[in-house]
Amino acid sequence: MTTKYNMVKRAVKSRIIDGIYTPNQKISSESELMKEFGVSRHTVRLAIGDLVSAGWLYREQGSGTFCADRSLIKSNDNTNSQKSIAIVTTYLSDYIFPSIIRGAESKLSEEGYQVSIFSTNNNHEMERGVLEKILSQQFDGVIVEPTKSGSSNPNISYYLKLEQLDIPYIMINAFYDELEPISIVMDDEKGGLLQTEHLIKLGHKNIVGCFKTDDRQGIKRMKGFLKAHRQNNIPVRESHIITYNTEEKQTKPLEELQKLLASSDGSITGLVCYNDELAMMLLELLRNKNIKVPEDISIVGHDDSMLAEISEVKLTSIVHPKSEMGELAANAIIALIDSKHDKTSNYNASSMIYDPELIVRSSTKNMELLEKV
Template identity: 65%
Template sequence: MNDEVRLVAETKYNKVKGWIKSKILDGTYTPNQKINSETELMKQFDVSRHTVRIAIGELVNEGWLYREQGAGTFCANRSAVEQEGKNPGDKKIAIITTYISDYIFPSIIRGAEAEISREGYQVSLFSTNNDHENEKRILETILSQRFDGVIIEPTKSAISNPNINYYLNLELLHIPYVMINACYDELEPISVVMNDEKGGYMQAEHLIKLGHERIVGFFKTDDIQGSKRMKGFIKALRDYGIPIKPQHILTYSTTEKMTRPAEYLSKLLHSAEEKPTGIVCYNDELAMRLLDVIREMDLAVPRDISIVGFDNSLFAEVSEVKLTTIEHPKSGLGKLAAKMVLEMVAKGKSSRKGMDIESFMFEPKLVVRKSTRSLRADRELSAEVVVGEAGVELGKS
């Protein structure tokens, strides 16, 4: 068999093998349940019986499956085997975030890691890059290696998640998990989040109270945080009687975050009619990108445009213009999530059932810096000038 043929054969049997393992890990196949027959697998993957038997044979040798003569192939009960082989001192917690190395995530992770390590657990970090397929692979690793507990930031939490079965299997296997920053509502998990709707309301309200009416909001809406911040933004405009123009709200996805908001702001700034006086941003990271667009237009913050971020990240303090923003608890959020999951591990609980632990929501705080200014003083001055000019004309007549 030449190398090319061998590679094709290996790819085919790995595909069969991977599919069977996924069905075990997401709970489709439960211990002692019969799996699809060789013939069914041959038809499903359009492969030979030899390829199917290689895949099944490896899974049998690895302890995922077992055969019964004349009856078929069955899903093995791995829990008993794994518990027997587990070192009592091998205590481990997984932390899964959408990102690891940038923005506010290192602070969240440090807060959780310090608390977990203090209790003698090893910490394993994973990043989904806000991608469901990555989330699936990570959850399979968590399930196959039987971690004691998991802290999870949901991936694209505003849209339907294809990996819900994996979370349900975590519960079946009594592996507790706590969700941070957002949660999958259908699971009703223990979670530690921000009051994002109130935060979005406070962003808009701050600008409104400074006299701004042409306010544009930018929100990343494949994560539930963005949808809730947008909801708060719209509610504030309604409460204060500010007309809501559809063109003054831009939504974008994770894949568009590097391009779409900047392009849209540039378009607005070139329009005399739609040019905003105030901008509300999904987060500080976006605010930094939009500041670049504003500079390129030879405009200044806050002289020409006021801008409000969210998260009170390092960006807010190190930028050329110190950013008005909403405080995010960061390490405090990670620490609280760690305490919760450790308590669940200690009590042997994997879900809300029988738990006296409640989800927690941090309330937002507005941090006012130099990126916003009042328009009321300008209007009062303009009114005085108009009145003064009118008085002069009247005096001449």
């Protein structure tokens, strides 16, 4: 629960970021803030004092409190020899994220940058807190994995503030369409198409697709799933598309698949999964129901993570570049920072899209071979 002190502090900071308070503009008085937020003078003074200490505001004796010009702070900070980069990912310690972070961190450290790593837990509120820290500390550049990139983002103004302060940023795995940033991503639509096409070529026609749709990756992979069906003139049943969001990822896919297996649609022979993590969850469900993979149902994952090879059934999956993506992101942000400081530089930053590749293992099988058994 947000304390009253943090509520006041966050509101004033948001008004600065959103441009409601402009550089050198006087902010609301203590009395006005007390009345607006229903808090004591002590609470207001604590919040304002913190923002003054962090360089967001400054006081003039007898005149009041004013919004600081943070672009000047950044200019002064450039005399400091310490170079720093922020890396923001949705998660830190699980799945493919450690590999991505290691790839970026290794290159950045080699080039003399201090690296600070943040996680949003794929939550907009946490993303806002991370961006506030980044803006407060004035990093030289930022590598960001967007939070819930498949839905409208309430924190766009924070990225615009980075641009206003001339702090370069790039996005990995996905991006916010509104910003049209430099990005390094997978061709997720083609990835979804390759997953599904692989099963269709093996003779599967009754295929279920399961996708996380509050991330751009899931939306694109679902598009590829549908495209593969259309290109092969195979109809898709509405019940065979399972969608879920971040908060539902541990429950809804399992619940929906169990319903399908118990219904008249239980004749499904193939599963296309948003990622390997989901594939492992569904594989466990099938094992508990004595449904064999690939003898009864074939499964295709995405990202070719460590999970793809640690289970009893080795997972057919789409390759994700992981550490290579991290290293490329590091090279790109360094080049952007260098070109900003070198006015003679001709560096033209551009986005990159990785072409997906399918690694076939033992979780998929030809339907004709199954019918002969």
